[in-house]
Amino acid sequence: MAISKKLFNKIDCVKIENVTKKYGHITAVNQISLEVCGGELLILLGPSGCGKTTLLRTINRLVEFDEGRILINGKDNRDFDPVILRKNIGYVIQQIGLFPHMTVRENIGLVPKMEGWSDAQITQKVKELLEIVSLPPEKFINRRPKELSGGQQQRIGLARAMVMDPSLLLMDEPFGALDPILRKQLQEEFIKIKEKLNRTIIFVTHDIEEAFRLGDRIAILKEGKLIQLAKKNELLVNPADDFIADIVDSKKKFKHLEDLTTSDIMIPLDKKYFFESDSSTDLVIESMVRKDIELGIVMQKGKLLGYIKLQDLYQKSDKNLKHFIKQSMVFEPLDSIALALSMMKEKNEFIAVVVEEKPIGILLTNEILSRLI
């Protein structure tokens, strides 16, 4: 397979040394030093404008910095041809910019094609990647972006970033634009994908929950400076200053689970999530894609029947929506979260519905657990 050049088979270390980037009088990145180790997922966290994107882009040289240096496996990233460097580093952003006139296969296969892969090789690789991001290849390989929901497009963006098997992946708020429930689902999937792939990942977010859920270590930036880089517990126990303490404070209040009820922690449901049990599966798929949701609540005559997942609906051709419904555990808004969690764990359930006359919210076990850290 002709790839112009494989620069790194695996990443042992990305070392950022005293990097500074100025835009006129604004110092977007101010003397930042940090090290990311092979296989680690490092989060860059901080308020808007603190320099996260700029720092991330200095690594693949979409931004040329003014001072300092960046070593990848001990080699200065300015010694590489920037185009070859970028082919070796996966990059995922919020507006992933799929080409609208191209199919999923063509979008993912763009770089391999330029690299001279054969059609058969491209198809095989695209299928493999679609499996990894939970989109059945036979259903998706020939679609165009407008036939995909935002969550599906984001998965394609991830697949595209991985097509050249980069050992380093840079991700800039990849789930930032998604509906909150979908966002949580994609985060969960992403944790699994991450384990399968064992890549080194630098991931930008300004969402503390996302940072704690996904990160091995978290680097917190403020006004271009790195304030603290530590493991999650360290941030909670030993925040470097009041700024960090404020940021992690929202996590602390979840430490006393026994005081919390399901309604404190549920993700509220609005009407877009509701479907009637006699709807046809095809129409429900179309509607979920249009609304950009991947989980739905199925009702019959005002009563809760259970929930459906978009991914399941694709698995077989069956017009009858009822065959896809999963029964869910049900809790009341004032039930304690500790009780809900232990019952869900006992039954091995990941999803439960909070009902007050009608369903008002959902509980996801991983979401609850991530708040316990």
Ligand SMILES: Nc1ncnc2c1ncn2[C@@H]1O[C@H](COP(=O)(O)OP(=O)(O)OP(=O)(O)O)[C@@H](O)[C@H]1O
């Ligand atoms: N091309 C540019 N020209 C001028 N100033 C820029 C440029 N890119 C970024 N900046 C400035 O640099 C600072 C850091 O921007 P950056 O995009 O890195 O922040 P961020 O932490 O990613 O923010 P957000 O969370 O909003 O994405 C900001 O003050 C921004 O206005």
Ligand SMILES: [Mg+2]
């Ligand atoms: Mg940014």
